[in-house]
Every structure is written in structure tokens, then in C-alpha cells.
Amino acid sequence: xxxxxxxxxxxxxGPTKRFFIDMLTxxxxxxxxxxxxxxxxxxxxxxxxxxxxxxxxxxxxxxxxISFGTDRFSIEDNCGGIxxxxxxRYAFMMGRPKEEDEADADIPTVGMxxxxxxxxxxxxxxxxxxxxxTKERAFSVSITPKWMSDDSxxxxxxxxIRDSRRPNLGTEIVVTQLxxxxxxxxxxxxxSSFGKDLYNLVSHHFSFIIRKGFRVxxxxxxxxxxxxxxxxxxxxRPKDERIEPYLYRSVKDGVEISMAVGFHSQMLTDDELDEExxxxxxxxxxxxTIICNDRVVVYNDKTRLTGWGEAGVxxxxxxxxxxxxxxxxxxxxxxxxxVTTTKRGVDTSSDVFLYIKDYMRDGLKRFTNHTNxxxxxxxxxxxxxxxxxPVQMEDLLFGEKTLDWTNVQxxxxxxxxxxxxxxxxxxxxxxxxxxxxxxxxxxxxAYYLFEDEDxxxxxxxxxxxxxxxxxxxx
Amino acid sequence: xxxxxxxxxxxQNKSVDRMLFIDxxxxxxxxxxxxxxxxxSFGAAFLEDFKLLHSHFGLRSMLSIEMDEQAFLRxxxxxxxxxxxxxxxxxxxFIDRYNSETPTIIWLDYAxxxxxxxxxxxxxxxxxxxxxxDVLKVTLNANPExxxxxxxxxxxxxxxxxxxxxxxFKQLDTRLGDFLPTGYSPxxxxxxxxxxxxxxxxRDAITxxxxxxxxxxxxxxxxxxxxxxxxxxxxxxxxxxxxLRDGEKNDFLDKTGLNNWGYQNLDWENFNKISVPALxxxxxxxxxxxxxxxxxxxxxxxxxxxxxxxxxxxxEAVENYKKYYxxxxxxxxxxx
Numbered sequence: 001x002x003x004x005x006x007x008x009x010x011x012x013x014g015p016t017k018r019f020f021i022d023m024l025t026x027x028x029x030x031x032x033x034x035x036x037x038x039x040x041x042x043x044x045x046x047x048x049x050x051x052x053x054x055x056x057x058x059x060x061x062x063x064x065x066i067s068f069g070t071d072r073f074s075i076e077d078n079c080g081g082i083x084x085x086x087x088x089r090y091a092f093m094m095g096r097p098k099e100e101d102e103a104d105a106d107i108p109t110v111g112m113x114x115x116x117x118x119x120x121x122x123x124x125x126x127x128x129x130x131x132x133x134t135k136e137r138a139f140s141v142s143i144t145p146k147w148m149s150d151d152s153x154x155x156x157x158x159x160x161i162r163d164s165r166r167p168n169l170g171t172e173i174v175v176t177q178l179x180x181x182x183x184x185x186x187x188x189x190x191x192s193s194f195g196k197d198l199y200n201l202v203s204h205h206f207s208f209i210i211r212k213g214f215r216v217x218x219x220x221x222x223x224x225x226x227x228x229x230x231x232x233x234x235x236x237r238p239k240d241e242r243i244e245p246y247l248y249r250s251v252k253d254g255v256e257i258s259m260a261v262g263f264h265s266q267m268l269t270d271d272e273l274d275e276e277x278x279x280x281x282x283x284x285x286x287x288x289t290i291i292c293n294d295r296v297v298v299y300n301d302k303t304r305l306t307g308w309g310e311a312g313v314x315x316x317x318x319x320x321x322x323x324x325x326x327x328x329x330x331x332x333x334x335x336x337x338x339v340t341t342t343k344r345g346v347d348t349s350s351d352v353f354l355y356i357k358d359y360m361r362d363g364l365k366r367f368t369n370h371t372n373x374x375x376x377x378x379x380x381x382x383x384x385x386x387x388x389x390p391v392q393m394e395d396l397l398f399g400e401k402t403l404d405w406t407n408v409q410x411x412x413x414x415x416x417x418x419x420x421x422x423x424x425x426x427x428x429x430x431x432x433x434x435x436x437x438x439x440x441x442x443x444x445x446a447y448y449l450f451e452d453e454d455x456x457x458x459x460x461x462x463x464x465x466x467x468x469x470x471x472x473x474x
Numbered sequence: 475x476x477x478x479x480x481x482x483x484x485x486q487n488k489s490v491d492r493m494l495f496i497d498x499x500x501x502x503x504x505x506x507x508x509x510x511x512x513x514x515s516f517g518a519a520f521l522e523d524f525k526l527l528h529s530h531f532g533l534r535s536m537l538s539i540e541m542d543e544q545a546f547l548r549x550x551x552x553x554x555x556x557x558x559x560x561x562x563x564x565x566x567x568f569i570d571r572y573n574s575e576t577p578t579i580i581w582l583d584y585a586x587x588x589x590x591x592x593x594x595x596x597x598x599x600x601x602x603x604x605x606x607x608d609v610l611k612v613t614l615n616a617n618p619e620x621x622x623x624x625x626x627x628x629x630x631x632x633x634x635x636x637x638x639x640x641x642x643f644k645q646l647d648t649r650l651g652d653f654l655p656t657g658y659s660p661x662x663x664x665x666x667x668x669x670x671x672x673x674x675x676x677r678d679a680i681t682x683x684x685x686x687x688x689x690x691x692x693x694x695x696x697x698x699x700x701x702x703x704x705x706x707x708x709x710x711x712x713x714x715x716x717x718l719r720d721g722e723k724n725d726f727l728d729k730t731g732l733n734n735w736g737y738q739n740l741d742w743e744n745f746n747k748i749s750v751p752a753l754x755x756x757x758x759x760x761x762x763x764x765x766x767x768x769x770x771x772x773x774x775x776x777x778x779x780x781x782x783x784x785x786x787x788x789x790e791a792v793e794n795y796k797k798y799y800x801x802x803x804x805x806x807x808x809x810x
Contacts, residue, residue: 184689190742191694193681199656221657279592284651454588 016151020094024115025123030185031201032342033123036116037075037173038064038202038216039295039343042209044079044171056394060213066198067219068186073124073175078168081134084158092130092141092156094118117173122148126177131161133169145177189219199223204299205344208291208328211393228289228326229390230262243388244419245396246363247403248356251413255336255352260396261288261325261363262419266385267371267378268321271456276318286321288360290346291328292337298346300324305348307361314368319375323367327356328397359416370421377430384422433465486803487703487748491712492523493801494737494746495611496530498699498714499579501730506607509533512574515581516540517560519548523581524558535576537561539568566592569600578604581611585708587620594653594675598683604717606693616672616702616711618642618663621649639663653679669702669711669745676713677742692720699738700745711745736797750798751781751791758802761792765799 025033041064064077082091090096095115121128126148131140138161147153178186189195199218206216207225216223233242245262264285268276288306290298302308302316306325309315329337329352338350346353374381395401408414424430443453446460499508508531517524517538527533538560540546546562553560561568565582580600584593597612604610621642633641643660655674662671680695681688688694700713718726727733727740737746753761761773770792774780780788795802 181689190677190681190697192688193678193685196656196678196682200652223656279595454586 015094017148020118021122021148024119028119028123028342030123030182031198032344033116033120034066034075034198035201035205035343037120038066038206040117041075041077041079041171042206042214042294044077044081045214047083048080057213059209062213063215063217065217065220068194069188070183070186071176071178073178073182073186074173076170076172078170081132081138081169081171082130083134084132084137084139087132087139087141087158092118121173121175124178124182125175126179128173128175131172131174133161133171135169195219205296207296208393209294212294226285227390228264228285228324228393230260230264230324230396231266231385231388232262232391233384233388237387239420241384241422242420243385243422245391245417246366246419247396247417248359248363249415250408250411252352252355253336254331254333256330257327257352257356258330258397259325259327259356259359259363260393261323261360262367263322263385263388264324264390265322266382267374268319269378269382269456269458271458273318276321284321286324287316289324289326290338291326292339292343293330293334295339295343297339297343305346307357307364311361313361313364319371320368323364323371325360325363326393326397327360366419366421374422374424376432377424380424380430381422433461435461484805485705486750486752487705488710489803490748490750490798490801491701491703491710492526493803494699494701494748494798495523495712495714496526497737497801498735499527499531499609501732501735502609502698502716503531504731505726505729506577508579510577511535511609512537512576512578513581514539514568514578516565516583517549517558518545519552521549521552521554521558525554527579528555528557533557539563539565541565566596566599569596569603572600572603574603574605577607579609579611581613583611583613585613585615587615587617587708590614590621590675591649591651591653594650594679597676598679601680601684601695601717602687606717606719609698609714609716611712611714612676613710613712614672614676616665616669616709617704617707618646618665618668620708621645636660650675652682665704665709669700669709670743672711673700673713673742673745680715688720693717694720696723696726697739697742698732700742701748702745703748713739713745746798748794748798749791750795750802753795753802755804758804761795762799765796768796770796 028036041062042059045059045062062077062079064075064079066073066075068074117130121130121143126145128143129140130143132138139158140161141156141158143156147156185192185194187194195218199221202216202218203210203223203225206214206223207228210216210223210225230245231243232245243263245260248257248259250257284300284302287300287302287308288298289296289300290306298306304310307313314320331337336352338347338353339345340347348354391399403417405415405417408416437457442457442460445464446455446457447453449455449460449463502508511531511533512535513524513527513533514537515523517540521538524536524538528536534557536555536558538549538558540549540560540562541564543562546560549560565584582593582597582600586593593614597610601610618639619642639660642663646663647654653675655671655678658671658674662668677697684695694717695715696718698714698716700711702709702711704710732738732740739745757777760776761768764773764776770789773792773796774785774788781791782788
């Protein structure tokens with residue numbers, strides 16, 4: 001760069017290091033910066049392109065280990081390392097040159113901009129060393145405080161690592177001289193909540209990848225992914241006593257799309273609903289999860305972003321806590337995926353996302369309708385949904401089960417499965433009895449009936465009614 | 475609330491927990507002026523902790539909170555000191571309105587296991603309002619089965635312990651949401667391990683809530699003392715923390731001498747397991763004559779009988795007594 005040699009007839013327009021180090025890092029949260037580093041590990045696995053031994057666990061055998069403290073951050077993986085040629089040409093550039101996109105053309109990566117690693121390093125500290133152990137050679141690149149403040153030096157030395165006895169082929173990044181705010185956040189658990197927050201974030205956003213065999217450790221603790229499953233009644237249940245998911249699959253403009261939405265858990269009883277409204281849970285498994293090339297970019301969203309509260313779908317409410325959906329987009333061309341630069345959101349203007357959103361709402365509406373239909377008769381609904389079995393996400397999205405698919409507008413590569421959902425028996429409709437009693441009175445009756453005054457008020461009311469129903473009919 | 479009619483003053487393990495708290499405050503008094511503090515707690519009918527704090531430190535500003543009408547009337551009847559004010563209020567409402575300029579010791583003495591999530595949310599709401607030097611003690615129900623009492627059946631038969639722990643763990647996962655600490659499994663729902671999990675949940679709830687203040691004001695929450703004990707059917711967990719400034723820790727530990735106190739828990743990992751046997755006066759006197767220093771074997775030989783079902787349990791009971799005997803309560807029959 002020659003921004004220091006200003007010609008009298010030309011304006012200086014080159015970049016400064018400060019721009020990258022102090023400005024660019026403001027746009028990204030510390031946690032997202034660390035997720036970027038994990039994305040690089042996963043892209044490394046894709047790049048090694050070894051055919052997986054188990055197709056359902058393509059990441060088996062690969063891991064990444066993150067550790068941090070008040071004086072240093074490190075991430076280490078066994079995902080193949082940064083190829084030397086890639087390091088030489090552009091891995092350390094600020095942004096990936098257009099012509100280099102070809103390098104990963106047929107690999108479903110999530111890395112696009114070529115800024116993640118550098119941005120993460122600058123975000124955290126002033127000194128870093130990146131070591132890469134590849135099949136061909138082992139080398140390291142140091143990013144020093146001096147380099148970070150020198151606007152005339154835009155290259156970094158690659159040094160060979162002689163002693164390459166390291167058993168794993170992979171990358172190791174160590175950041176030291178941490179920025180003040182960062183060091184504070186990296187304080188030990190019990191003082192800082194950072195470790196726990198990062199654990200949760202990784203367990204959400206890498207859940208799909210972890211389920212496919214990848215292992216992630218934070219300060220030596222392994223991260224486990226939460227299960228995603230939807231209820232599906234067994235085949236022998238009649239049509240009007242079934243709970244099933246809504247499914248959709250298609251290929252659009254080089255993007256494979258698969259979607260499933262339904263009930264991940266049963267409807268809440270009235271007393272559970274009361275408790276939920278009083279003390280809102282901070283984690284809910286309800287809502288939409290969107291996955292682009294295995295990376296979760298939206299987790300359990302319950303807003304208009306994913307179709308709640310628009311075009312005839314009601315806004316999210318605790319009574320819909322059992323409804324969950326997942327959409328998976330997959331493409332070898334990362335630019336076609338509806339993902340934002342931070343990989344923590346969908347690009348709402350993307351054609352492919354706008355198109356699929358109609359089906360997301362279509363699916364969602366069937367389950368909000370079902371919930372509204374059975375409201376006030378939850379007990380009967382729970383009898384039906386209680387017999388349905390959880391089916392895991394992989395089977396929902398890619399399962400080969402023979403189903404009564406409907407082709408969308410007679411297209412061969414676009415189909416949906418419209419579920420049969422239970423309907424209440426109309427010949428003896430259920431009505432709600434609602435009344436209030438003082439807590440002390442409810443406790444007295446609860447103690448009389450159950451010898452436990454903490455029984456849920458709804459259950460106390462029902463027991464009273466059932467006792468008199470028995471008398472009335474005997 | 476369960477246990478409303480249990481005579482708290484007769485529970486030897488709870489009493490040890492309370493005396494350890496007093497001992498802790500005595501040490502804190504070398505660093506912060508405890509007599510100038512305000513004390514807030516749920517005093518119930520006996521107001522035992524209020525009497526203790528007043529007699530040890532002469533606290534003059536004391537508030538008791540009670541939600542239940544009858545318990546409140548009974549408490550009002552029993553108020554032992556003029557400096558105790560009692561309010562009929564829910565703890566959550568009290569915390570919502572809490573805004574104190576006076577240094578304060580607060581004891582949130584929760585009992586119900588079913589309201590754990592609400593309790594953790596109240597603790598979160600309170601810690602962000604605490605001032606540097608404020609002391610918070612919390613009691614939580616650490617009996618995993620209390621979350622969902624009663625017999626449960628599985629495929630037509632009574633469930634096994636493993637099935638029960640799976641069920642309770644799912645329930646805890648739903649109830650606690652993000653408060654569920656990482657790295658725990660249904661196996662941790664045994665009575666021995668559960669307090670640690672609960673301590674982890676409290677740690678996460680508190681550090682998450684406090685992180686904003688920690689980063690902006692340079693203050694943090696320092697754990698001091700944690701105990702698990704069981705007198706009746708319910709195991710309880712207590713923990714006490716203080717708000718300190720960053721960099722103050724060493725000076726604090728030097729001046730209070732907490733580093734050398736055998737009962738401190740300065741991280742969120744460990745806790746005192748208080749499980750002293752109920753002793754007759756004669757037993758207590760015989761054992762005390764061999765303390766400090768006497769071995770469990772020596773004591774058991776002297777007594778000539780076992781406390782538990784076998785020798786191992788007996789040794790555990792005596793070891794536990796040896797650790798806490800200085801805090802062991804003496805109960806006498808008194809005629810008024």
C-alpha cells in the first residue's frame with residue numbers, strides 16, 4: 001500500500017490498519033467473532049474432503065478446542081490446517097479477492113468474506129500467532145503489535161515450524177495482549193458468565209454440526225447439542241387421532257431446501273400455562289431454527305422474521321410453546337444462501353428465503369390452528385399427542401419414509417407433506433368451566449383430596465368435578 | 475409453605491448452618507461494620523436469626539417479610555424486639571421495590587422446590603441492586619424429589635430410581651431453562667450431588683445478571699460460605715456472597731482471615747455437608763471431653779454403640795460432629 005506517498009494531484013484513499021483493527025471489529029460481537037473461528041475449523045473439515053466413513057456423521061473424528069483466560073485466548077483444531085498456498089495467497093488478507101472464490105467452489109462452506117479470522121484476532125488482542133500443520137508442511141505466522149500499528153507494512157512473514165511432531169493436522173491460533181474489556185470478560189466462571197454464554201451459543205449454533213459428529217470443547221468442557229425432534233403418531237392411529245409434522249423439500253436455483261414444522265412437545269395444561277406466563281423461561285425450544293450449510297444461523301425465532309404474526313399467522317404466545325420448526329438450506333455456493341455476514345441471521349431480502357417463508361407460514365398456521373381448536377380441551381389432546389413418538393430432525397428432513405407427498409404445482413423437485421391432525425369429536429363437545437376461589441380454600445380442598453396442599457388448582461377443580469360426576473352417574 | 479409447623483429452633487443441622495453464618499459475619503465484621511447494617515429476612519414465627527444477629531452485633535434496623543396472612547399475624551404477636559419491623563409482602567414484590575442506601579444483609583430463605591425458577595429470577599433481580607459490601611444469603615430446597623412429589627409409574631409398574639431421575643431431569647430442564655448449568659446429567663439428581671448442581675445454577679444466574687455491573691463498575695460477587703444440610707425430609711442448600719470491588723479480594727481475605735477459616739467456600743464448587751447426629755446431653759458431654767483431637771474410632775469405642783446402620787455411617791456421623799461441634803446447639807427444657 002502506498003497511502004503515505006501522496007501525489008499532489010491525487011487524494012489518499014488507501015486503508016489504515018486502524019480501520020480494520022478498531023473499526024471493523026466494532027461491527028461484531030465478541031461471541032460472533034469466536035463463532036467465526038469455529039466456522040473456519042468446520043470449513044477446514046470440508047476442505048479435507050475425505051469421504052466420511054459414516055454418512056450421518058461426516059464430521060466424526062474432528063474437533064476444536066477453545067480455551068481462554070484473562071491473559072490469553074486460543075483455539076486449536078485437527079481439521080487439516082490452513083494449506084500453505086492459501087496462507088501465502090489470501091488467508092491473511094483483509095477480505096478474499098474475487099478470483100479466489102474458485103478455490104472453494106465445490107465445497108459447502110459458510111466462510112465467504114475472508115475476514116473472520118483476522119477480525120476475531122483484532123477484536124481480542126494485540127498479539128497473535130497462527131500455526132498451521134498441514135500434510136505438506138508446518139508453518140506459523142505472527143501478528144505483532146508493531147505490525148498492527150504500521151500502515152506501510154501489509155505483508156506477514158511465514159515461518160517454517162521445524163519441530164513438527166504435532167500429531168494432529170490442524171490449526172492453532174493463540175491471541176495474547178488481550179484488549180482490556182476482553183480480558184475482563186474472559187474472567188473465570190463464577191466471576192464472569194462468558195463461558196456459560198459461549199457454551200450456550202455454540203450448543204445452539206453448532207448443534208447440527210455437533211450432531212453430525214464434530215466435537216467442541218470450551219476450557220476442556222465438551223459441548224453437547226440439544227435434541228430436535230417432532231411428534232409423529234404411529235402408523236396405526238386413525239386420521240382424526242393423529243399428530244404429524246408438516247414437511248417440505250425442494251431444489252431452487254442450486255439451493256437444496258428441506259423444512260419440517262410441528263409439535264416438539266405437548267400442549268401445556270392450564271396450570272403450566274399460568275406458570276409459564278408468570279415466570280418466563282429464558283430457554284424455549286419453540287420457534288424456527290434456520291440452518292445454512294450445517295451452520296445454525298437463526299435459533300428458535302418467534303418473530304415476524306420467521307412468519308409469526310403476519311399473513312394470518314398469530315403472533316407467538318406461550319400457548320404455542322410446543323411448536324417448533326427447522327429449515328435447512330444447502331448449497332456449494334455460499335453466496336446463494338440467505339445468510340447475513342455475521343452468520344447470526346437470515347438475509348430477509350433473499351428470494352429463496354422469501355419463497356420458502358410462504359411454506360413456513362403455511363405449516364405454522366396448521367399448528368396454531370390445532371392449538372386454538374383444542375384450547376379448553378387440552379386433556380383430550382394430550383391423550384392423543386401423548387401417544388405420538390418423537391422423530392429426530394435428520395429423519396424429518398432427509399428421511400426416506402414413504403409418505404403421501406403432494407407435488408407443488410406439479411413440479412418434480414418440489415413437494416410438501418400436509419399432516420393429518422387430530423380434531424375434537426363433535427358429538428360430545430367439551431366446554432370449559434372457569435371459576436376462581438381463594439388460595440386458602442383451594443389449599444384446604446387440595447389437602448382433603450390429595451393430602452398435599454400444593455397440588456395444581458386445575459387438578460383440584462377437576463378432582464372435585466370427577467367425584468361428583470361419579471356420584472351423579474352411579 | 476411446607477415446614478411451616480416444624481420447630482426450626484430444634485433442628486440441629488439448620489442450627490449449625492445458622493451458627494456458621496454468625497461466625498462468618500463475625501469475621502466480616504473485621505472488614506465491614508456489621509452493627510451498622512440493616513438486616514432483611516423471612517423471620518417466620520420464631521425470628522430466631524433476628525434474635526441472634528441482634529444479640530451478636532446489636533443490629534438496630536431489621537425487616538422481616540412474610541406473605542401469608544396468618545403467619546404474619548403470628549409473627550407480629552411474636553416480635554421479640556422493638557427494632558424489628560415486619561411487612562406483609564411477597565419476596566418478589568419486596569425485591570422489585572428494593573432500593574437501599576443503607577448497607578444491608580439479606581437472607582432469602584426460600585423453601586419451595588417448585589418455584590425454583592421464580593426464586594432464581596428474584597435473586598437475579600436483587601443482586602443487580604446490591605451495593606459494594608452488601609451481603610446476601612440464600613436458602614434453596616435441594617431435595618430433587620420435591621420438584622415432583624408422589625409415586626410415578628412407568629409402563630404399569632413403579633418407576634426405578636434411574637427412570638425417576640430421567641423424569642426429574644427433564645422437568646428441571648424445562649423449569650430452569652438457561653439456568654440449568656452445563657455438564658450435568660440425570661445422575662446428578664442424587665441427594666448427594668444435587669446441591670452442587672443447584673450451586674452451579676445459582677452461580678450462573680448470579681454471574682449472568684451481574685455481568686453488566688461487573689464490566690461497567692468493576693465490582694463482582696464473591697462467594698463466602700455454602701452449606702447443604704437436612705433435618706426433616708428436605709435437604710436444603712444455603713450460600714452466602716458479598717459484593718466486592720475488583721482487586722479488593724486479597725485485602726478482604728487478609729483482613730477477615732477467611733483464607734484460614736476452615737469452613738469457607740470462596741468458589742462456587744464446594745460446600746459444607748452438615749449432617750451431625752442428634753445427641754443426648756450425656757452423649758454430647760462424653761464426646762466433647764475427647765475433643766478437639768479425638769479420633770472417630772476413639773469416640774465410638776468410648777460410646778460403645780453405633781449411630782448409623784453400620785460402622786461406616788457411624789464414623790461419618792462422628793467425623794461430621796467433630797467438624798461442626800463448636801456450632802452444635804444445646805437444647806434444654808425450660809419452664810417459663
